[in-house]
Amino acid sequence: MNLDNTKAQMRKGVLEYCILLVIDGKPLYASDIIEELKESKMIVVEGTLYPLLTRLKNDGLLAYKWEESTQGPPRKYYETTEEGRNFLSEMGESWEELVEAVRMIKQHK
Amino acid sequence: MKKTFTINISGSIFHIDDDAFEKLQKYLQMLNKHFGTALEGQEIIQDIEARIAELFIEKTSNKLEVITDLMVDEVIARMGKPEDFMEPGEEEAAEKQSTETRYDTEQKMRRRLYRDGDNRVFGGVCSGMAAYFNMDVVIIRVIFFLLFFIIGPFNILLYFVLWIAVPKAKTTVQRLEMRGKEANISNIEKTIKEEVNEVGASYNKFMNTPDGERGQTRMERFGDMVTSIFRVVLRIIVLLFGAVLIIFGVASLIGFVTTMTIGHSIFSGGLWSFGGHSDVDMAALLNNFVSPGAHVISAIAISILVGIPILLLLFIGTKLLFRYKTNNRLIGLGTFGAWLLALIVLIVVAVNQVGNFRKETSQTITRNVDCAKCKTIYLEMNDDLYESLIQNNFNLDRMKVATVNGNQRLLGHPRFTIEKSSSGEYLLLIKKSSRGSNPEDAQKNVEQIDYNFDQKDSTLHFDPYYLLKDKAQWRQQDVSMILKVPEGKSVYLNEKMVSIINDITNTENMWDGDMVGKTWIMTANGLALKPAFTISKK
Numbered sequence: 049m050n051l052d053n054t055k056a057q058m059r060k061g062v063l064e065y066c067i068l069l070v071i072d073g074k075p076l077y078a079s080d081i082i083e084e085l086k087e088s089k090m091i092v093v094e095g096t097l098y099p100l101l102t103r104l105k106n107d108g109l110l111a112y113k114w115e116e117s118t119q120g121p122p123r124k125y126y127e128t129t130e131e132g133r134n135f136l137s138e139m140g141e142s143w144e145e146l147v148e149a150v151r152m153i154k155q156h157k
Numbered sequence: 158m159k160k161t162f163t164i165n166i167s168g169s170i171f172h173i174d175d176d177a178f179e180k181l182q183k184y185l186q187m188l189n190k191h192f193g194t195a196l197e198g199q200e201i202i203q204d205i206e207a208r209i210a211e212l213f214i215e216k217t218s219n220k221l222e223v224i225t226d227l228m229v230d231e232v233i234a235r236m237g238k239p240e241d242f243m244e245p246g247e248e249e250a251a252e253k254q255s256t257e258t259r260y261d262t263e264q265k266m267r268r269r270l271y272r273d274g275d276n277r278v279f280g281g282v283c284s285g286m287a288a289y290f291n292m293d294v295v296i297i298r299v300i301f302f303l304l305f306f307i308i309g310p311f312n313i314l315l316y317f318v319l320w321i322a323v324p325k326a327k328t329t330v331q332r333l334e335m336r337g338k339e340a341n342i343s344n345i346e347k348t349i350k351e352e353v354n355e356v357g358a359s360y361n362k363f364m365n366t367p368d369g370e371r372g373q374t375r376m377e378r379f380g381d382m383v384t385s386i387f388r389v390v391l392r393i394i395v396l397l398f399g400a401v402l403i404i405f406g407v408a409s410l411i412g413f414v415t416t417m418t419i420g421h422s423i424f425s426g427g428l429w430s431f432g433g434h435s436d437v438d439m440a441a442l443l444n445n446f447v448s449p450g451a452h453v454i455s456a457i458a459i460s461i462l463v464g465i466p467i468l469l470l471l472f473i474g475t476k477l478l479f480r481y482k483t484n485n486r487l488i489g490l491g492t493f494g495a496w497l498l499a500l501i502v503l504i505v506v507a508v509n510q511v512g513n514f515r516k517e518t519s520q521t522i523t524r525n526v527d528c529a530k531c532k533t534i535y536l537e538m539n540d541d542l543y544e545s546l547i548q549n550n551f552n553l554d555r556m557k558v559a560t561v562n563g564n565q566r567l568l569g570h571p572r573f574t575i576e577k578s579s580s581g582e583y584l585l586l587i588k589k590s591s592r593g594s595n596p597e598d599a600q601k602n603v604e605q606i607d608y609n610f611d612q613k614d615s616t617l618h619f620d621p622y623y624l625l626k627d628k629a630q631w632r633q634q635d636v637s638m639i640l641k642v643p644e645g646k647s648v649y650l651n652e653k654m655v656s657i658i659n660d661i662t663n664t665e666n667m668w669d670g671d672m673v674g675k676t677w678i679m680t681a682n683g684l685a686l687k688p689a690f691t692i693s694k695k
Contacts, residue, residue, distance in 0.1 A: 078208060093237030095188075098204045102197055120211040121167045124204065 065143060066090055067100060068109065068128060068136045075113065075125040101126060109135050161223055167203070167210040171217070173224040180229045187239045205236060212236075268337035271326035272319075275355070279380040280320040288335045320384050399477025406471035413463055451506045458506065461499035465492050514633060518599035519590030526583035528615050532646060533676060534583055535616040538653035543568060543622060556631060567629065568622040571608060571636035572659035575648060577679055578641030585610075585617070586639040592632045605629040608636050621656055647678040647687050 070076065070084045078097055085092055101124075104110040109132035112124040128136065160175045173181065188205060192198035212232050213224055273284030276294065283301060287294035304312035326332045329345050338344050469492065476483065528534065543559045556569040578584055589606045593599030608623035623636045637659070642648050650658065650673045658669045663677065663684040676687040 078204070079211075094208055094235060095205065095237030095239075098201050098208070099192070102201045102204065106197060117211075120169055120214040121207045123207070123211075 063090075063092065063096070064100060064104065065136075065139050067097075067104065068132060068139070071110065071126050072128045072133065072136055075127045077115075077123045077125045081126075104132070108132075166213065167207040169210045169214065170220075171210075171213055171224050172221070173229075174226060177224055177226040177229045180226060180233075181224075184229075184233055184239075191239060209236065269331075269334045270323055271331055271335040272323050273335065274325045274327070275332075275352075277377070279316075279376060280384070281325065282316055282319045282323065285323060285326070285335060289337070291337070317384060317387060320380070321388065395477055399474045402470050402474030403478065404474075406467055406474055409467045410464070410471065413460075413467060451509065454502060455506050458499040458502040461495055462503065465496045465499075468492075513594045513598075513630075514592040515594055516596050516599045517590060517592045517633070518596055518603060519588050519635075520600075520603050521586055521588040524585045524587070526585055526612065526617070526640075528583060528612075531583070531615040533615065533649055534640075534642070534646070535649045535651070536640075536654050537616055537618050537651040538656070539610075539618050539620050541621045556634075564627055566627065567625040567631055567634075569634065569636070570621065571619075571623050571638055571657050573619070573638045573640070573654070573657040573661075574659050575640045575642055575661045575677070575679075575684060577683070578643040580641070581643045582641075583643065583646065584641040586641070588637050588639075589623075589634070590637075591634045599632075602629065602632045602634065606634055606636060619654070619657065621653075642679040642684075644679050644681060647676050648684075649676045650674070 066085060066088075067081065070081055076084070078094060078101065081101075082092065082094060082097060101110065105112060105126070109129060110126050111129050112126045114122045115125050117123050161172045162175060162178045164171055164173055164178065185202075185206075188202055192201050209232055212235065213228065216228050216231070217224060268289060270289045271285050272281040273288055274281050276284040278298075283297040284294050286292075287297045290297075301312060301316065304315070308315075324331075326335045329348055333344055333348060472488075526534065543561070556567055559566050559568055587608065589603050589608070591599055591602035591606065593602045605626040606623055607626060608620060610617060610619045612618070617640075619638075623634075625631075625634060638657075640648065652673045655670055655673045658672065660669060661672060661684065663672065663686075664680070664682050665686055677684045678687040679685075
């Protein structure tokens with residue numbers, strides 16, 4: 049049980065970073081984001097995505113635009129904000145540090 | 158074949174199977190609970206619903222195709238089962254929460270006591286109670302039977318009271334409420350299904366036991382008849398009570414009105430018996446106590462104060478008898494307000510009147526009793542001219558009301574006492590006192606007092622009453638007289654004097670009433686009984 053817990057915790061932390069990475073550069077909507085993540089073997093269900101997207105939006109890291117769709121209700125297309133991009137680069141540094149640290153620990157064993 | 162519901166998700170219409178609907182509804186409810194009612198949570202849910210709508214649109218190739226159970230499963234899998242986006246700690250809490258709320262809603266559902274018309278022997282009282290308490294009806298019936306040993310035949314009375322008081326569950330909603338089940342669509346549907354089955358079953362039953370059926374309906378009919386008789390009897394009692402109130406109210410009203418106007422109440426013992434006397438002359442009362450300016454207001458205020466309760470009785474009586482609808486609240490508040498107003502007015506007037514009694518003043522006249530050679534002064538009373546004219550319903554501090562020549566006059570007994578004279582002469586002091594709103598007013602009131610006495614040789618004749626001049630009002634007037642008797646001289650009190658003498662100090666400590674008819678001599682120690690004969694020293 050605890051293994052799953054830990055795994056879930058790890059994924060949770062990384063997921064935000066991944067989402068920002070995926071969105072950065074072009075406006076995407078929820079379904080697109082899921083597809084991209086799936087292609088990179090990061091499996092996540094839509095139910096997990098929406099809360100994260102909304103939270104990031106409320107924190108000012110993402111912004112969205114409404115687009116009409118022929119296939120049903122209008123869709124939200126998300127984009128990174130200025131703040132979001134700053135956040136992203138900082139996260140990138142932090143990520144590199146973490147990966148480096150883990151690698152070093154593994155090496156020392 | 159299945160039923161469909163028509164729903165809308167995020168603004169798009171869908172047709173959905175009934176079981177798919179339930180599944181979807183549960184899923185959405187769980188989401189709602191998970192994300193909460195905060196603004197952020199609602200936003201997330203809207204996004205999810207929009208996505209779900211999109212997915213359903215993809216799956217139904219045309220508008221008339223229904224969303225099936227399978228489709229809902231696929232969508233839920235795609236969107237993520239609630240467990241998938243909850244933390245393990247959260248998951249347990251959510252499970253507990255969902256079971257709790259289910260329990261809650263069942264409890265919260267209003268449970269009402271109805272009579273169960275479908276499962277009844279007599280009136281369905283026991284069945285209704287069984288449904289309410291969620292017990293077996295047999296237990297309730299046994300309890301009812303056992304009650305006989307506790308409260309005797311009253312258990313039957315209780316049963317009939319409940320039969321009358323508790324309504325029968327007629328509509329489906331009522332039937333559900335009786336059992337404490339929530340009256341939503343699925344429950345109603347279930348109930349109707351049950352009923353349809355029951356009708357079929359009872360039809361078969363009927364076909365099998367025609368006698369049993371008849372016996373049961375006979376008992377039911379008997380029970381119905383008894384209760385309707387009971388209801389009629391109750392109604393009659395209510396009508397009678399109403400009639401009594403009306404009669405009583407009318408009598409009191411007439412009595413009161415006549416009292417106010419002509420001074421005699423025709424009915425004695427109505428609601429207007431004034432402390433044992435059934436005749437109260439209201440007009441006289443007002444005239445003599447209340448200054449003229451406040452007469453009208455006081456009369457009106459008193460009418461309202463007494464009239465409203467009487468009218469209220471009449472009102473209740475007619476309402477019980479004739480059963481018409483009235484705006485009770487308005488009437489109640491209105492009459493109470495008026496009554497209260499009248500009370501306040503009266504109090505104000507009374508307080509005002511007190512102002513008339515603020516100052517007291519008195520006037521003392523000293524008269525020499527011309528009788529140098531007398532050894533004994535004889536005290537007698539003049540005839541009582543007013544005895545027959547006095548109204549007996551008044552008794553206030555020695556004051557009475559008499560009707561003289563059509564007018565009302567106030568009169569009272571003066572007070573008389575005897576003291577030792579220090580001047581060696583007989584002296585008579587007459588003190589008239591009265592109250593008023595200020596010293597001048599008091600003085601004027603004093604001058605309204607009329608008292609007479611006269612002297613013939615050695616006899617003083619006193620009037621039994623002092624009178625107030627016409628139209629004078631009661632202001633606590635008083636007349637007191639002191640006869641100063643020098644030492645060695647005597648005085649004889651006639652029997653009739655008893656009505657005005659007031660605690661004359663004497664050496665024998667004799668009561669006033671015993672002092673009359675005797676001669677008293679003033680000694681150094683006070684009044685002493687004069688012996689019948691004297692031994693004269695020669």
